[in-house]
Amino acid sequence: MVPTTEGELLLSYATRILALGETVATRLKERTVMGTVRVGLSEDVAVSALPAALGRLRRASPHVHMDITVDHGDALAERWHDGLLDVAIGVSLVFAADPVHTWNMxxxxxxxxxxxxxxxxxxxxxxxxxxxxxxxxxxxxxxxxxxxxxxxxxxxxxxxxxxxxxxxxxxxxxxxxxxxxxxxxxxxxxxxxxxxxxVNYGLFAVPRQTDSIRATVELLSESFHLMTQPRVGGLVRSDTPHPTPAPSR
Structure with missing residues (x-):
């Protein structure tokens, strides 16, 4: 089976995400990390590589309890403001807080x-x-x-x-x-x-961070950065996309 150009791009992208997750996981294996990390992900980005990356992080540190909430941006912002999350990724506009990182998607x-x-x-x-x-x-x-x-x-x-x-x-x-x-x-x-x-997204994290929270912030930050990079040479480009003609009937 020979992959298409788009398939090769997607494979390369996924490989980078996997490698990043393994790097962070290896660091965690070097020491015992314990505790609970309460993570909030905006529903519109939760079908991406982010949950898989968190899963690898969790498997590498079985003593860490990952409490992940997936919801729309306003609900996540409300949970964040109520102190119910340690880390969150959502639309920056709805959070009344300063993000650790921001990206334009x-x-x-x-x-x-x-x-x-x-x-x-x-x-x-x-x-x-x-x-x-x-x-x-x-x-x-x-x-x-x-x-x-x-x-x-x-x-x-x-x-x-x-x-x-x-x-x-x-x-x-x-x-x-x-x-x-x-x-x-x-x-x-x-x-x-x-x-x-x-749309501008932000990664929000509590000021006082445990080792497990810091590792989660690092992994999500790098993963989301890769996810929001424009794809070049494939179906989608960073500039205004050109329409693709519909197939002949």
Whole structure:
């Protein structure tokens, strides 16, 4: 079996994440680390490599209890402000705190691989349930572009959003990490392309950190940094993505 170009890029990306997790895990094995780490992950990034990286960290340190919460950004921010989390990754805007690190995650307009977008018709869109920064960003961009649209699917779950795109139910905003090149394609809103869209995410950590919390912060920081890097030479680029023609019928 010969991997495609996109497959090779994804394999390289995954290998870097795995190597990073193993490096941190090795450091933890050198000493006994104990305690509980309460981690909050925004639902829209929790289907990425981050949970797998945390799993390797947990297996390397069986005395560490990983208490992971996955929820939408506003709920995570509320838990953070209530002192219920040690580490959190979420949309920076909803946290009333200073992040340890921040990243801009580029978002792309995507539809099903066989979908044909008719500019004369209202655009069917797939959106997150409120509250959601992506949803507001999408609506603002469509209004600015003067594009008529109608909501066809609303869900708080990114897995449902991705499945709806693959099923041809409409267009959604997705990060590169969640675009499946075999079943999705990047499109432009109009003949002049699409404005570059991104959401700023932050990693938040309590000031007083145990060894296990510091290791978790290091792993999540590096993993999320790699995850938000634009892919070059493949399906998705760092600049405004070029639309991919729909296959001939």
């Amino acid at each position: 580029p978002l792309y307009w995507v539809c099903g691989i066989d979908d044909e977008i008719d500019p004369a018709l209202a655009l069917d869109v797939i959106v997150y349930a409120e509250p959601c920064a992506w949803r507001r960003l999408m609506f603002d961009a469509l209004l600015t572009a003067g594009r008529d649209f109608r909501v066809t699917v609303t869900s708080p779950n990114i897995g449902v959003i991705m499945a709806a795109v693959e099923s041809g139910l409409g267009v959604a905003l997705l990060p590169a990490e969640n675009i499946r090149p075999d079943t999705m394609r990047v499109i432009a809103l109009g003949p002049n392309g699409s404005p570059a869209l991104s």
